[in-house]
Amino acid sequence: MVLYSVGDRRISLSLPGAEQKEIDFVDTLFSPVQNDSFLRPVKYEELGLIVKFGLHVRTVEALNLWTIKKVFGDNVPVPEVFGWRVDRDGYTFIYMELVVGPTLEECWDALDIIQKRAINDQLCHIMEKLRSLAQDPSERFIGSINRQHLPDYVFIDQPKTGPFLSISAFNDWFALLHQLRFEHRYDDPNRPLLPDTGEIKLTHADLNRRNIIVSSTSPIRIVIVDWQQSGWYPEYWEYCKAVFTCWYEDEWRRDYIDKFLQPQTEVYFVFSEYTMAMGAV
Numbered sequence: 001m002v003l004y005s006v007g008d009r010r011i012s013l014s015l016p017g018a019e020q021k022e023i024d025f026v027d028t029l030f031s032p033v034q035n036d037s038f039l040r041p042v043k044y045e046e047l048g049l050i051v052k053f054g055l056h057v058r059t060v061e062a063l064n065l066w067t068i069k070k071v072f073g074d075n076v077p078v079p080e081v082f083g084w085r086v087d088r089d090g091y092t093f094i095y096m097e098l099v100v101g102p103t104l105e106e107c108w109d110a111l112d113i114i115q116k117r118a119i120n121d122q123l124c125h126i127m128e129k130l131r132s133l134a135q136d137p138s139e140r141f142i143g144s145i146n147r148q149h150l151p152d153y154v155f156i157d158q159p160k161t162g163p164f165l166s167i168s169a170f171n172d173w174f175a176l177l178h179q180l181r182f183e184h185r186y187d188d189p190n191r192p193l194l195p196d197t198g199e200i201k202l203t204h205a206d207l208n209r210r211n212i213i214v215s216s217t218s219p220i221r222i223v224i225v226d227w228q229q230s231g232w233y234p235e236y237w238e239y240c241k242a243v244f245t246c247w248y249e250d251e252w253r254r255d256y257i258d259k260f261l262q263p264q265t266e267v268y269f270v271f272s273e274y275t276m277a278m279g280a281v
Contacts, residue, residue: 002147003136004071006129011071018059018146024083025066043098049082050098057092057228059084060144060151064227065096067145068130068202075129077215077223099223101216105209108252116256118220119212123260126224127238133202135232140200142170144231151205151231167234168196178277193270198235205229207242207261209252236264240271 004011016023043050052061065081079097086092104119111119135141143163144151150162164170171194179185204211204227211226229241239261246253 003139005134005136006071006132013067013070015063015146016066018063018144018148020059021086022084023059025081045098045100048098049095050079051093051095053091053093055090055092057094058151059086059092059094060146060148061228061230062094062096064145064230068227071133072129076126077221078227079223079225099213099215099225101213101223103210104212104214104222107214108209115217115220119214119222120256120259122220122222123212123256127260130204131201131235135200141165142167142200142232142234145202151229163232166196167198167200170234171196175274178274190270190273193266195234195236195267200232201235201238203230203233203238203241205231205233205237205241206245207238208245235262236267236271239264240268243268244272244275 001012001014004013042052062081062084065078068076068078069080079099082095082097084092084094108116141147141163142165143149147163149160161173162170164173171191175188175191175194176185179188204224206226206229207224211224213223213225215221215223239257242257242261243253246257
């Protein structure tokens with residue numbers, strides 16, 4: 001059982017076990033069935049279903065979606081997750097709602113300024129809701145939502161580790177990653193530039209336009225997908241990841257990211273130095 005708070009509201013959730021090989025969320029609109037035909041295609045448009053699968057797909061992604069839906073409902077628009085399967089070869093299959101529409105990256109140039117501002121307003125609302133979720137003060141940690149190591153794909157080819165019990169411990173680990181391949185390590189002058197204070201927040205961790213689907217243009221509506229990197233991180237992490245994963249002079253970065261995320265410019269410079277040094281995103 002985990003305890004969260006959203007403002008004055010207390011939330012108690014019994015998280016499903018991510019180590020389970022099969023799970024169905026029976027209170028959703030779709031129930032997975034034991035049928036091999038569901039494992040081959042990716043999309044079933046007539047069912048409103050998409051199956052995400054592979055050796056590198058993790059059940060914690062489904063757990064992230066399930067938690068967000070339970071806590072926020074439609075206030076944080078994400079695909080509904082129906083369940084998962086893990087086969088004997090280690091392939092994970094996540095059954096979730098198919099959200100129809102182009103990604104924001106695909107349709108950005110076709111949108112007018114009013115539509116872009118409407119999307120920005122929605123992102124402001126979504127991030128405000130997401131940031132309102134707080135861990136129980138007695139159980140603060142940085143890691144996957146089920147209190148395991150950091151999510152996969154945070155840094156490719158880096159050792160799994162965590163959870164961390166403080167921002168300082170996480171920053172120590174992050175600052176050391178680029179030195180792991182060195183025989184002799186050095187005292188890092190940039191480490192003091194990473195803030196050891198602040199909040200730990202539930203974070204998407206890959207808030208790029210390719211992970212935002214425009215599900216409707218009249219009125220304009222968006223859905224945020226691909227929560228595989230998500231977890232509990234220091235509050236600077238969302239901004240730094242969002243800025244790092246887009247071109248420096250892109251309109252999205254120049255005119256919009258700072259509007260729906262709290263700018264962390266000084267932290268970003270050292271974050272980008274570390275990230276480029278380790279060759280990861």
